[in-house]
Amino acid sequence: MKTKIAFGLLMGLLLLPTMLFADIVYQGKRVQEWPEEARPTFNNQSAGKPSFLLARTPVTQNKSHYAAPKGKIYSLTLLVDFSDQKAPVSVADVEEWLNKEGFNRDGCNGSVRDYYLEVSNGQLDLTNEVFGWYRAKHPKSWYENLQGYTGSDSLMKEVFNYFDPLVDFSRYDNDKDGTTEAINIVYAGAGETWGQGLWPHSGWSNERRDGVKLTHHQMTDMPGKFSIYVFVHESGHMIFGWPDLYWYGDYCTMGNRAHDLNPVAINDFFRADQGWIPFVDVTTNDVSLETTKPGEVCYRYKNPARPDKEGLVWSYVRNTGRNKVLKGSGLLMQHYDFSIEGNSASDKLGLRIVRANHTEPSLNGDKDQWPNPGSTADAFFKSGTYPEFSDETYPAITWYSGAKTGLKITDIGTPGETLTFCIGGNCPAQESSSSQGIASSSSSAPKPESSSAVEIKIEKIAFDVTLPIDDNYAYVTLDLKGDDVAKVLGLQKSEIADKIKFYGVEPDGSLNSRTTGEGTGHWFDKDGKIVVWNPNGNSIVYSNVDLSTMTTRIGHMPNKVKAGDSFVVQQAIVYESKQITFEITVTVQQKTTRISNIRSSKRGNPGNLIFNALGKPVGKRTELGELPDLPKGIYVEIAK
Structure with a gap:
């Protein structure tokens, strides 16, 4: 009887679209992480990330492991519905869902744009331009019933063909490297079967339009009620190349689907890799009393034998704001190894949580990649329960080679507005009153x-x-x-x-x-x-x-x-x-006008200046008020 109940519960989970992982699909197959040849890239030569030694001296700029776009990123969203599943919302509704400041329909905590502005500390402004709705050639059921992801591939090509005359795809090659960064297909109705048909995923194609390759795209469902988790998660795959974090838990939106309306923040290791917060590099010789705020910095201790591949990172995570759903607060430690592709087996993970209560999946043979491990208060290091980390207190936490880490963190405080801890042990007593840690050293410098x-x-x-x-x-x-x-x-x-x-x-x-x-x-x-x-x-x-x-x-x-x-x-x-x-x-100049349709904006006031979407002048209206010869795209007109 118990076996039947367990099987029934499992089948119920598999059939419940809102509770399962979305996928990365490469050449028709599900993968945990983009293979090397298909990883997203971004040509951002000025996007160096600040990294500090404990003395707060800037060190050499770090190259991001994942694609690291900065500033305004234009993303294209194409809407499609079906004869058996008509559009449940308007184009204007979708534009607000993706872009509007403070969007709160159906309980959402902000728009997709709000989410990335918040977790990036304002450094990434993901702005979606929306076109649609297009009525697909076949009913939704036709695409859903095709084998594997052939249905989504068929719909993707169909959608690209339809919108090609209306859209300048090269506009969404933000770094001008010949490849677009963010092409989204949002379809009417809910995803139905995991790993088949139109199930939400980040995909790959060989399509080429307007002189650029449309390699990475993502597909998200629109059942009629708004939520932002799926779009945020799939954008993480598509734009940055982040993997699915199986066996990881609720501690990142790339891990479990902890909350649809208020997705958990991107983990601080990925945030620091992007340059959204600084890394603070630690060595075995350091002794320092630290004070840090939630999500302010990410401390990094590299494996001396493999400094470019493996290390331990930790930061202060507090269960407020985006992380409200988490069941605890304190120092959250992670173990990374870039030589491991994704999280495909519980005993060897590219990124895993080092849980304060010793129960890593890699130690107990946990075969359940979802919904466990979820989140637990005992995952966090903090005063009273788990106030220190060292090779002696955590002998099972080693480098993947089996060697000891050599890291020692003691005197971990009580979570509050800030959290204190000692690196190296035996921090001088006077530092507790004089040391301000990164929180104050990054604020105001004297003349x-x-x-x-x-x-x-x-x-x-x-x-x-x-x-x-x-x-x-x-x-x-x-x-x-x-x-x-x-x-x-x-x-x-x-x-x-x-x-x-x-x-x-x-x-x-x-x-x-x-x-x-x-x-x-x-x-x-x-x-x-x-x-x-x-x-x-x-x-x-x-x-x-x-x-x-x-x-x-x-x-x-x-x-x-x-x-x-x-x-x-x-x-x-x-x-x-x-x-x-x-x-x-x-x-500030005079009022501007947004030009999104060149044909309908042919006539205007003579002499008005025309700028492209990047703020660069591209000409002005003629004496007859006509626009200069411009390719299709979006422009800004400024009154003379």
Whole structure:
């Protein structure tokens, strides 16, 4: 009788679409991780990630293991319904579901765009452009009943063919490497059978349109009620190349499906690999009392024998916000090994949770990859229950070679607004009152002259920028006169990025080492004070500097400026005894108009300026008010 009940429960789970994993499908077969030749890539030369030693000294920029796009990423979403499953929502509804700030239909905690802005600390703005609905050639049941994923492949080609005359697919090659990053197909109705038909998945194709390859795409169902987990999860496969984290638990959206409406955050290891938060590298010689906030940094201890492949990482995870569904808080430790492709067997995982209560699947032979291990309070290290980690207290936690790790963490505190712990053991008592850890060291830096007897010579370079009003974070690129800056500093232009220190400058002239924008960038309020990104707060203007090219991208928060507004923001670079401050006066232009259909916008006011979606000028209207000759795409028109 028990066997029958267990079997019945299992079959019930297999038939319940909202409770199972979506898939990665490559050449018609399910895989746990993209194979090497099919991994998503992103050509982002300026996307270096800050990494620190415990002394907080920046070290060599790290190359991401996974694709690491930054800034505004345009994604295409194509809608399709069927004769036996008609569209349950409108195109406008889908646009809000994917893009609207604060989207809350059916209980969703924000839109898909909100999710990625939040987990990336504002560094990734995934913006979907939606087309549809297209009525498929066959009923939905026809595609669902084909073997394996042949039904989804057939629908994918059909959808691409239909929308080809209407869409410029090259627009979604964000890094201009000849391959699109984000093509989504959303179909009416629910997924039916796991591993067959139209079951939600991230897929691969050999399609080529508008001069670009459409290799990676994803397919998501739209049953009529909104939720964001599936779209967020499949985007993780498609855009970044993250694997399915089987035997991992609820601690990441790439793991279990813990919550459809408020998906768990991306784990801090993946976030640090993207550069969304810093890595703090630890060695066996370090002794340091640390204080950290939830999701602020990711500590990394590399296997000395295989430093490029294997290591332990940990961070403070608290069950609030995106992680509200988790059953505990504290230090969450993970063991990674890049030589293992995905999580395909419980005893050897590419990324696993090192549970404080010793019950890793790799230790107990757990054969259940879902829904266990779920989450548990005993997975977290914290005061009172599991206050330390070492080879002595956790002899079963070794490198995959069987060698001891050599890592020691003691005196782990009680979870609260911050969490303290000691690296190396025997932290000096005086550090407990004086050490502020990464939380304060990354906030506000003093003026260089206050910490050095050397007189700092300050030079100021002033710039004026005219910024169009835009509802999509469009930017204007400003040349920071890198050649002139290099001469003043006594450097080669190519040396600037590696040798200088970069700061934001507060209105009183003090230097702030905390970056709040994308990469080496800042958000500012109306008075030029440095603030964090917050659509509902006081962040108004951003300046994201690329030190490798000595340019910066200037833009504004949507719906926060009006024509004629003016702001002054300042950033600075310091090298030895020299400081160069960039003072940028930003003036907002007249009202803009979005052009999404060139045919219907042929006539307008003569002389109006036309910009592409990246904020670059592409021409102006003729004396007769006609548009210049433009390829299909989306443009912004600014009144003369």
